[in-house]
Amino acid sequence: MHTDAVHQNQFVSMNGSSVPVLSRLSFLAGEPFAVNVAFRTERGRWVEWTFARELLADGLVEPTGIGDVRLRPDLAADEDILFLEIESPEGYALIEFEREDVAQFVQATLDLVPLGTEHEHFDVEALIDEITNV
Structure with missing residues (x-):
């Protein structure tokens, strides 16, 4: 079975x-430049952040991001x-991940979409349609 998504849960x-x-x-392979991280709050809601997949990959080996x-x-x-x-304007959070878990997640994303091939999986026309049809 082939999938175009990778998901990983951890505490x-x-x-x-x-x-x-x-x-x-x-x-998601259709959004190959980004990863999403979400945290479950006390009230059962999820707080989500989306950022560059390359930032996550680089952060495994060296400090990265501004x-x-x-x-x-x-x-x-x-x-x-890790x-x-x-x-954000609402606050600050410091999260500790098991580095090996994140490395496995990153590798699974690279198996789907290798770095440097993101443009082959990204539908620019669909994004333009989404933005202009608001």
């Missing part, structure tokens, strides 16, 4: 809390951890 630590938070990473989304492996203390920092 993560948010802002140093001892209570884990359910997270979901997702990727602005609202930054990633970095914790190479100093615990190389098994930090994701998210900032």
